[in-house]
Amino acid sequence: MTNELLFIAAFLVFIFIMMAADLGLFGKSDKPVSLKQAGFMSAVWVVFALGFYLLILNYGHLLHHIDSFSALQEINIRHLHQLKLNPNDFQGSLNLYQKNLGLEFLTGYVVEYALSVDNIFVMVLIFTAFGVQSKYYHKVLLWGIIGAVVMRFLFIFVGAALIERFHWVLYLFGAFLVYTGVSMFINRNQEESIDTENHRVVKLASKYFSVTPKFQGNKFFVTINKKKFITPLFLVLLIIEVTDLVFAVDSIPAIFSVTKDPYIVFFSNIFAIMGLRSMFFLLVNIIDKFHYLKVGLAVLLAFIGLKMLLANYVEHIGLTTGRSLLIILGILVISVVASLLFPKKHEARKT
Template identity: 40%
Template sequence: MVVLTIILIGDLLLIRLRPHIPSTKESTLWVVFYVGLALLFAVLLGNVAGWRNAGDFITGWALEYSLSIDNLFVFVLIMAQFAVPRRLQQQVLMVGIIIALILRGAFILVGVTIVEHFSPIFYIFGAFLIWTAIRQAMPDGDHEGEVQRENFVVRLLRRRIDISEEYDGSKLRTTVDGKRMWTPMVIVFITIGVTDLIFAIDSIPAIFEITTNGFLVFAANIFALMGLRQLYFLLGDLLDRLRYLHYGIAVILGFIGVKLILHALHENELPFINGGQHVEWVPDIDNMVSLGVIVVSMGVATIASLIASSREKRAQRVGPTVE
């Protein structure tokens, strides 16, 4: 974790000192680096703490990485809505990731405590994830709705403080006609912070089905978020073509929600369910099955999206047929 912290600080300083638009090659190398780092961590973890823990970490990391991709769609909308200059987007994303790490760390600490002392919480987590999956799969459950929810915060903020119309580099404060004002960057940071809070509420309950080990949960979140900034620039316009990705995420959330409820039945302590006894007949789904569902769901959704996009482009090139 010390090494990761050093990398995170170094990455932040690099962006601060040299704001730029990363090339596809640079973004690819960074994504490969962070994925490789996660796999290396899993190998070290397997040798030190056992391969079961390593398997739980990999499954948790894959889950959080998949759900974190959903953040990217909202980040794209936020950047567009507030017209963030492209050369400043790296810094915005990095701040967003740091906010996400802090929020998720707090949620993990609270979640581990609740899970240890109140096992029926898994029923609540499971029901919440199933509801989130249904909302994710709905036609009107698009990412623009997430941004609209933050608009209330933005409107409230504009009423309370003076905000300039133009950016002043990456500065939060600027001077306009001799008056000190906040720049639009402060709104962007707050909007991303609120977005991170919403996604933390969705993702943390999901990973508790994989493992309740606080260290593994936090490690999986760190590794999932570390390469998110580079993935944003690597995917670029491809995000607009991944039209079915939300269905893949819905399947994952629904599956994990069901698995949480099954786990809750295994650990049941509620007196009105089976007389307060454990329900032994419910199936116990292995984490390797969960990993398979995550990979297949994301893979199918991605391939289906790209095929649909390719067909649409071909149809546009051919044009309407004349009868």
């Protein structure tokens, strides 16, 4: 347990340092984030995620302090890895475990990163509806991501505890993901909108706090005539936090379909979330061009849900973690390529 806590502590320190660097790059002044800056930080986060994959590949045994075959077997059973370990070859079995653990991290990271794109669609809608100036986006997203890290930490470890105690929870997750995927496909062409005055978060916040009618620069709180007010920018932050909470209900069960190790779920989730902020600035002006991505995400959720429902059979039909990763990547690549090859009709007319 001490090793696990040290691993988590070191990881959180690393994330804190990277967030400080990210803030230093994006938050020196209230200026819109350039495409060059967003591209650089997006690449940095992807490189760090791949570096973490290599770390797990070589030192994954340190996470749970696996120093014997019995310890390895216990982790294999507890986290439902279903690996065929050889008691006469500890090192070979350990290499197999670490390779699988690395693939689980990579697959979970890709799944979460892909589902984050849908989050970007909604964020753009929120900022546009409330008329937030682009130079304030980075501050809202920074605090939004800090809140997301805390919420997902709680979600993941509560979910892991439930799965360990009540295995049938996995089937509930699976059924929910299939339902979500089907619903997303059916509603893929519906125009989304936000009623800024009647939004539930706005009504709830206005009930308990005084809200200024206009933005006050980049401030979340202001004092007017010795009275404390929250600003519309803080309302936007609250709505983004609530939105992420809703998305977490989809994305966290999705990663539990890939791995039952709560630490790997957490690591893959956090790396994807940390890259979300820079990816937002990279895609904010072109996100509407990927109109088939919703279809791809719907298929992705349905596939992951079915994989959870058929958990007892996937190994028998050869649906390993590596092959699942290839299928997931294939779904995403096809949806992006289809969007570029077959643009929306109104876009085609413009050209």
